[in-house]
Amino acid sequence: MQKTPSIAYNLSGWMDTSPEVRPAVNDNWQSRRELAAALRRLNTAVLTRDVPTELLQSVTATMQAEAARIEANEVVPGTKAQAERNSTQHGQLPDIFYEINPASGQSNAIAPPMHIWQTDGRVHACVTPSWSYEGPFEHLHGGIIALLFDQVLGAGQRITGVAGRTGTLEIRFHHPTLLNKTLHLVAKVDRVVGRKKFMVGELWADDVRTASCKGVFISERNWPDAIA
Numbered sequence: 001m002q003k004t005p006s007i008a009y010n011l012s013g014w015m016d017t018s019p020e021v022r023p024a025v026n027d028n029w030q031s032r033r034e035l036a037a038a039l040r041r042l043n044t045a046v047l048t049r050d051v052p053t054e055l056l057q058s059v060t061a062t063m064q065a066e067a068a069r070i071e072a073n074e075v076v077p078g079t080k081a082q083a084e085r086n087s088t089q090h091g092q093l094p095d096i097f098y099e100i101n102p103a104s105g106q107s108n109a110i111a112p113p114m115h116i117w118q119t120d121g122r123v124h125a126c127v128t129p130s131w132s133y134e135g136p137f138e139h140l141h142g143g144i145i146a147l148l149f150d151q152v153l154g155a156g157q158r159i160t161g162v163a164g165r166t167g168t169l170e171i172r173f174h175h176p177t178l179l180n181k182t183l184h185l186v187a188k189v190d191r192v193v194g195r196k197k198f199m200v201g202e203l204w205a206d207d208v209r210t211a212s213c214k215g216v217f218i219s220e221r222n223w224p225d226a227i228a
């Protein structure tokens, strides 16, 4: 007997079908997006400027005070807790997941962020990684490429209608990937064998395929709609 997932954990509606980033569901999430963008900008600026020590110390004091103002609010830790809160302000699980995912979340300052959409039985994504994601000189870190693939292939497996967790990712890095350039990813289901979904994907910078990936995603035995 399969356990029926709570409607609150259903991620249908998470995936876009348009290359345009969807609007935030409300002013609260729009404000979070804008704050995340400011934080990314600050991080990249700090990493790429020759900043006087006094200025760094002054900005740190300001940021500590600002962090304390945010921390003074009620704690709602993680996607699950936010979905269970189920308030107008926090939206539904697909909205929350869309906003706070570490690879694609528009409202997560850690995320580049990558935009993902589905069309024609494939999943597409675009992302413009800044200097914050540098690995080898002037190029994208391989671990970040793994993150992007995990997310895109992980989203793509849902074309099968069943969620699953990443079992294996195998990445081949063909060429260095430039920073500060819009990259495109594409992924599709190669085959499904029992609970295993075999995914394939590619990362492109203009007309150069800089990396390719094979992934195996494995559905849980009893909870097909469980989160990724």
Ligand SMILES: CCCCCCCCCC(=O)SCCNC(=O)CCNC(=O)[C@H](O)C(C)(C)COP(=O)(O)OP(=O)(O)OC[C@H]1O[C@@H](n2cnc3c(N)ncnc32)[C@H](O)[C@@H]1OP(=O)(O)O
Pocket (backbone or CB within 6 Å): 011, 014, 015, 150, 151, 152, 153, 154, 155, 158, 164, 165, 166, 167, 168, 194, 195, 196, 216, 218, 219, 220, 221, 228
């Ligand atoms: C719209 C939403 C978009 C969301 C995108 C999110 C993308 C991000 C996804 C993630 O990052 S998930 C987090 C990283 N992954 C994990 O934390 C997974 C940790 N590992 C596990 O939970 C379990 O090991 C796993 C669920 C992967 C497998 O456990 P099972 O107990 O279900 O597997 P089982 O041992 O019954 O084996 C089932 C089949 O899978 C195969 N298998 C098991 N582990 C495997 C593995 N790791 N890689 C490849 N194949 C594997 C196994 O050989 C077998 O094949 P056969 O049916 O042919 O015999």
